[in-house]
Amino acid sequence: MRVLVTGGMGYIGSHTCVQMIEAGMTPIIVDNLYNSKETVLARIEKLTGVRPAFFEGDIRDRAFLDNVLAQANVESVLHFAGLKAVGESVEKPLEYYDNNVHGTLVLVEAMRAAGINSLIFSSSATVYGEPETVPITEDFPTSATNPYGRSKLMVEECLADIQKALPEMSITLLRYFNPVGSHQSGEMGEDPQGIPNNLMPFISQVAVGRREYLSVFGNDYSTVDGTGVRDYIHVVDLADGHLAALNSKGKEAGLHIYNLGTGNGFSVLQMVAAFSKAAGVEVAYQLAPRRAGDIAECWADPSKARAELHWEATRTIEDMTADTWRWQSNNPNGYPDV
Amino acid sequence: MRVLVTGGMGYIGSHTCVQMIEAGMTPIIVDNLYNSKETVLARIEKLTGVRPAFFEGDIRDRAFLDNVLAQANVESVLHFAGLKAVGESVEKPLEYYDNNVHGTLVLVEAMRAAGINSLIFSSSATVYGEPETVPITEDFPTSATNPYGRSKLMVEECLADIQKALPEMSITLLRYFNPVGSHQSGEMGEDPQGIPNNLMPFISQVAVGRREYLSVFGNDYSTVDGTGVRDYIHVVDLADGHLAALNSKGKEAGLHIYNLGTGNGFSVLQMVAAFSKAAGVEVAYQLAPRRAGDIAECWADPSKARAELHWEATRTIEDMTADTWRWQSNNPNGYPDV
Numbered sequence: 001m002r003v004l005v006t007g008g009m010g011y012i013g014s015h016t017c018v019q020m021i022e023a024g025m026t027p028i029i030v031d032n033l034y035n036s037k038e039t040v041l042a043r044i045e046k047l048t049g050v051r052p053a054f055f056e057g058d059i060r061d062r063a064f065l066d067n068v069l070a071q072a073n074v075e076s077v078l079h080f081a082g083l084k085a086v087g088e089s090v091e092k093p094l095e096y097y098d099n100n101v102h103g104t105l106v107l108v109e110a111m112r113a114a115g116i117n118s119l120i121f122s123s124s125a126t127v128y129g130e131p132e133t134v135p136i137t138e139d140f141p142t143s144a145t146n147p148y149g150r151s152k153l154m155v156e157e158c159l160a161d162i163q164k165a166l167p168e169m170s171i172t173l174l175r176y177f178n179p180v181g182s183h184q185s186g187e188m189g190e191d192p193q194g195i196p197n198n199l200m201p202f203i204s205q206v207a208v209g210r211r212e213y214l215s216v217f218g219n220d221y222s223t224v225d226g227t228g229v230r231d232y233i234h235v236v237d238l239a240d241g242h243l244a245a246l247n248s249k250g251k252e253a254g255l256h257i258y259n260l261g262t263g264n265g266f267s268v269l270q271m272v273a274a275f276s277k278a279a280g281v282e283v284a285y286q287l288a289p290r291r292a293g294d295i296a297e298c299w300a301d302p303s304k305a306r307a308e309l310h311w312e313a314t315r316t317i318e319d320m321t322a323d324t325w326r327w328q329s330n331n332p333n334g335y336p337d338v
Numbered sequence: 339m340r341v342l343v344t345g346g347m348g349y350i351g352s353h354t355c356v357q358m359i360e361a362g363m364t365p366i367i368v369d370n371l372y373n374s375k376e377t378v379l380a381r382i383e384k385l386t387g388v389r390p391a392f393f394e395g396d397i398r399d400r401a402f403l404d405n406v407l408a409q410a411n412v413e414s415v416l417h418f419a420g421l422k423a424v425g426e427s428v429e430k431p432l433e434y435y436d437n438n439v440h441g442t443l444v445l446v447e448a449m450r451a452a453g454i455n456s457l458i459f460s461s462s463a464t465v466y467g468e469p470e471t472v473p474i475t476e477d478f479p480t481s482a483t484n485p486y487g488r489s490k491l492m493v494e495e496c497l498a499d500i501q502k503a504l505p506e507m508s509i510t511l512l513r514y515f516n517p518v519g520s521h522q523s524g525e526m527g528e529d530p531q532g533i534p535n536n537l538m539p540f541i542s543q544v545a546v547g548r549r550e551y552l553s554v555f556g557n558d559y560s561t562v563d564g565t566g567v568r569d570y571i572h573v574v575d576l577a578d579g580h581l582a583a584l585n586s587k588g589k590e591a592g593l594h595i596y597n598l599g600t601g602n603g604f605s606v607l608q609m610v611a612a613f614s615k616a617a618g619v620e621v622a623y624q625l626a627p628r629r630a631g632d633i634a635e636c637w638a639d640p641s642k643a644r645a646e647l648h649w650e651a652t653r654t655i656e657d658m659t660a661d662t663w664r665w666q667s668n669n670p671n672g673y674p675d676v
Binding site: 094157 | 436439492
């Protein structure tokens, strides 16, 4: 199966490419390298023996996409490309709406013109806004608390309307919970530019000495130890979820929506403790006030994906932390520039 | 005051240009003529003695907009351009999101590059979704029931986030209720392509013999006579609302939101009766089932615009119907092609 992978050089995209190649699929990567490095390609090749086709360009460039699709001969598209930092989205909402919403519209227009009907979109549990209860099922009401989340929700809404108007299309919305971890080889992992926005790369950068300490935002939530609880999912499990979607619902016309999470919640301090144990390194942290918009706890009900995609997350918190540490300690400064 | 008017050849845009010129302002029109005719320009000139500058092109074309803005030297933008038919939006959601949402993003990007900070956006009472009570105030919750409405709501949400990130900008969202009527000269009016989507042009096309009868969708609502009640506002009052906004809040940084309506509701059958009386022509109609998504009644609380923009609608239902008839009977087939 030949599949276009937008944002295929990024954290989740690159891990998904490795899993695809190992499953005998052919990913064709499109990436503008805004938030990733071309050296990822060499790592994919090192792990799999295959260097995927890579087209550098922006999905908002319709002529570029048309050209890629004319050569790529794909039957499906995995759409990872997008901006993803909540704080940055507040500062630069135009960029977020342009990249994420407009970018997706151009991609779908190009897919239509090329006769490709299957799209799997990287959505996020952020579309549940501030859920009233946990665990979260796919029929919970949606809302957004910041421009990043709003851009994901808008894309979901656009795609739902598009699928209704074009019933021959298969559109799958995968709502990721909190992806963490790295390929178990230690060759690939999360490589944020600048200050990490997410917990796990921040912890690992403290552990490896790139940052002095972790700030823990709020320890007075109604949770096991007062710190926020999230559903951390190993990035390779998440990648496998895409393969499961491609092989099942991705071949069926309709709008398909799935949570990709483990169904388990861990607190910030539990993650810190697990990481310290896996790495054998103390992770310094300081308590800080709550951040606006953060919720106390959030985890998935993953049963729909289990039932319909025949997929479930199997990797443990020990896998997540040990694999992250292998990546971070082998690559303290992330991917090389060249 | 020099003002860029996107969609300035359309129904509301063209009437606003006339009012602007009469008030000593200079509109510079951008329009792709997708849903309007260039002959509108001659009518504006006939009524005002001024032929506005007109640039034919699409707001999604950034290079085109940059070129226009480089020549136009405007201090503010009235943004009317967009697709507006609910039924069509269900069939062609991609086009609606691309024209309305992406189009607005490109416009704002071009404004930023040109140093223009004042934007007045044509929003709609459709963003109130299915309001629980009437009259509707600006702080009612928003939602959408179709892709057209969702595109308007998305633009509002994008613009609110953009204004928050760029506090020097003045962004005004004008939520129109149901614009009807025509310039009192009978030289300008609503000229829908194909089957009219709105009540008033449908009535007037029946009256002038272009259509056999009006379908009245539902006569079992809890209203005065069972038919749907809406807040019809004369298009020249609506146009004046834009001038009021330009001259007040359009010069103040911030996000400003106003209902533009009369505060009065009329039923479908009341509009038919008023039109028949004004035109001296019977308007044939047939009862038909309710349409999905239609609400029983909807009218504005216009007090915020009155208090802050010092504007209110003054034209009556007799003005609306008589002016529409003057336009339709003088121009049974709308604007000439050339």
